[in-house]
Amino acid sequence: MHIVSVKKGLSVDEATTQADGFAVFGFFINATEDGVLSGPWYTLTANLTNITGSVFDFEQNNTFSIDDLIGNVDRTRFYRYYGSLTTPNCSEAVVWTIFQEPIQVPKELTHLFSTKVELINTYRPTEDLNGRQVTASPATPLPPAHSWCYNYHCDHDPSQWFLLPESHCDGKSQSPININTRSVMPDNSLNSFTFTNFDNKQAIKYIANTGHSVECVLKDDLVEVSGGGLKHIYSTVQFHFHWGTEVQNSPGSEHTVDSNRYPMEMHIVSKRKNLTLDEALKTSDGLAVLGFFIETQPTSSPSDQTAWKKLTQYFSAIRNIRSQVEVKEDISINDLLGKVNRNSYYRYSGSLTTPLCKEAVVWTIFQETIKVDGNLMTMFPKYTGFHNVYRPIQPLNARTVYTTRSASCISAPVLLYPLLVCFCSYNEQ
Template sequence: MHLYSLVSLLFLSLGALVKCAAASDWCYSGCYHSPGQWADLGHPCGGKRQSPIDIVTAEVKTDPHLLNFTFVNFSSPRVIKSIVNDGQTVKCVLENNEVEVSEGGLNGTYSALELHFRWGDDEHHPGSEHTVDGHRYPMEMHVVSPKKGFSVQNAANDSEGIAILAFFINANDNEETLGPWSELTAYLTNDNGTVAMNHNISIDDLIGNVDPTKFYRYMGSLTIPDCSESVVWTVFQDPINVHTSLVERFPAKTGLTDVHRTTQALNGRSVFASPAVSPPGHSWCHEEEACQYGPSLWHTMPHSYCGAERQSPVDIEAQAAVPDESLGAFSFTNFDDKNAIMYIVNTGHSVKCVLKDDTVEVSGGGLQYNYSTLQFHFHWGSRDTNGSEHKVDSKRYPMEPKAGDITSSEQTNATSDMEVWRKLTSYVSAVENISSDFMDEISIDDLLGDVNRVEYYRYAGSLTTPSCNEAVAWTVFKESVKVDKDLMMLFPANTNYSSVFRPTQPLHDRIVYTTAAASNAADPADPAAPLLLLLLLTCLCACSRSVRL
């Protein structure tokens, strides 16, 4: 079988989950029962109908029965009774039996108890729980309503016992978006406890101009333990616009950051849209003429950083790299865990493998904190077109998987176990249009083999897909993993899209560093030249300190 050098960059999406003390049985970070261990609490958090999810608009089905809601007392200025900081989030407690939701495809009338919030860290580190085509908003607000006449316990035991209305919150600098949110955020405090609401603020005041006829619907769960699979989710398409300074008050004044659960596997569930929702489809893509926003127009998209000056990928000039003594060895935790991969999914832009929460970690390597690896995904070209995102000395390689990196080689003694890659790539055809649970026992170490993880480059950059957040420390390892070309070609062949990569971006005044002992990059004329990229998202926080490059 003909083999050749094929770089495939495995993309590890990493979030800083710092080990701080927590007072409750579960937490978002800093205790044993963080999200990856919630299922160990004896709750259904490891079930098949979990929330939140990524709403892939190209796969959404229109449901003609999802018509207008009936909202009772959403306009009342006196229904918010108090505001509570419970140490996990902030919630507004509503007056009993005053606020109701019905119609909109719901099976009955639901009585709203509270609304609460999910958020991240700052503008580069968004914190909505649901995502749309992979886009995460800065915040998300939930209006939680058990079925009318049901106790909370009875509602939690009913498959449609709880209706949650989810509103994305978008940050902007329009002074007109201050309003009632300015009054609400004045109540935020870092002290756990309850504060009586003394201002007249209605739910409609907070929702603003959101179109209530445009929404998505799916069956899911609570997003905190006990993760009861009893929720009818309504996720509104339009975001609430809130002034950036007020969005920033949530983490700043409460001391709580990254209070959101990661997206969960869809597991065959369908997501529906109301007839009023804008036609589904991916607004951005990797090929210029294939959609509304090709790579040259990403910078014009809403909430985009793609036109900023610290963008990725880049062309790495080996001779210009500056040695840095601080770039030492990495510490990889549970890279040998053969059960870390939960599922594999076709996102419509790539194929990604999602890992168990709080299982795989990276530290060292000149990084200040421990980082928990969430997923890895792939970028590729075609059989005739090279598709790596990064270049080394102006050479683009055939493929780039983000998290590790892969090449295929003319040699038969590849550095990784080819059987492992056969197992992994066997899932690609299974996820042509859906996600698939990962049933094989494969670790990241199995995929990387004996690749050298000591010699590497480092530079400050961005995500390579919209919204191109500039919160990434890129580590480019010099040695590659060698994988059979035919296995790599299963990605474009089975997903029906190719050229899944962003062109290189100007370096501007950035410096590319290299480990002090590292040799120069391999000869770019050598087809086996290595390229291994490890993406570290420094966008989340450690305790109350933000990670900065």
């Protein structure tokens, strides 16, 4: 049963042009083998014979309410996502609320909808999620998931990820890796990137605590990455961070350079523009991830920290796992990256660095580091409670790491600064 409401103050036509123009409540109906053949559902179905043939609607004078039809369903338990109307023109203008608990109706009454109205199979097939997130109300019990973690306090630590159902974590092209600067191969095809809308200050939709990292989810189909030797245009989906402990400059990066780690790493995750997320995860170059090392800014040459201050001020609102907060501050990806040289980088083919570790990623690891105030960096572990959130280094297994000419001609910053740990992962939802 769908209860359809239009945003107050809008006409139906106007509502179809807005992402939240309609609010639709969806209630599943369970056909029970027993039950009293009386009450509001008996009264409702008794009228079904009045809308057959050439009569499509009529005024019913019986007295029952929507509340009567819903009955004792627990309305604190529900799922929420943004979607569309399910009949043509399928306008993507609906905030959907799907209640977990079904309405119980006797089988004899549910059967009348098909027999009396003479319509059957009146439902649209399910559609692709395409990277959208489905959330649940706090009261909604969620099924137990396979527990994985980084710190050996769960069912599956990194050494056991390969045991997870449908896992690829024991594959031959896994990430992260150590980048040995003495063995990288220069590649003239690794040219400059094109970063579309990296300067858009309203691109971030919300910030979430995933239970493993801090993730910034972007607005759909707004930010893109191309060039840089990539063979396709990629739509940027999200970016996230990985770190060590609350001790400043503690190692926390996943990738290492000449076996040295940086304190943090930022990953910007994009999928091929012409593929759904599910399709991208099944393709060797379905995802493109840009990895940026982060280290403490030197006091002698401080950089502008405005964007990082704006970002971290939201952390107090995402202390709980699966919590999220809408971003209202003006923050662009460019603001966070600062003046990092984006023409010097390393390139290799690898995998996601969290379960299920699918080998679908074209990795780009930039040579120059982002400089961030140490106190702001410690806010990541402080507010989430997560420490040392990085996967151990994986074998290269005969893969080649390529580099731009500019990167191969410059000594790696690893030789100039102590490198600390940086964590990178893409969370498969």
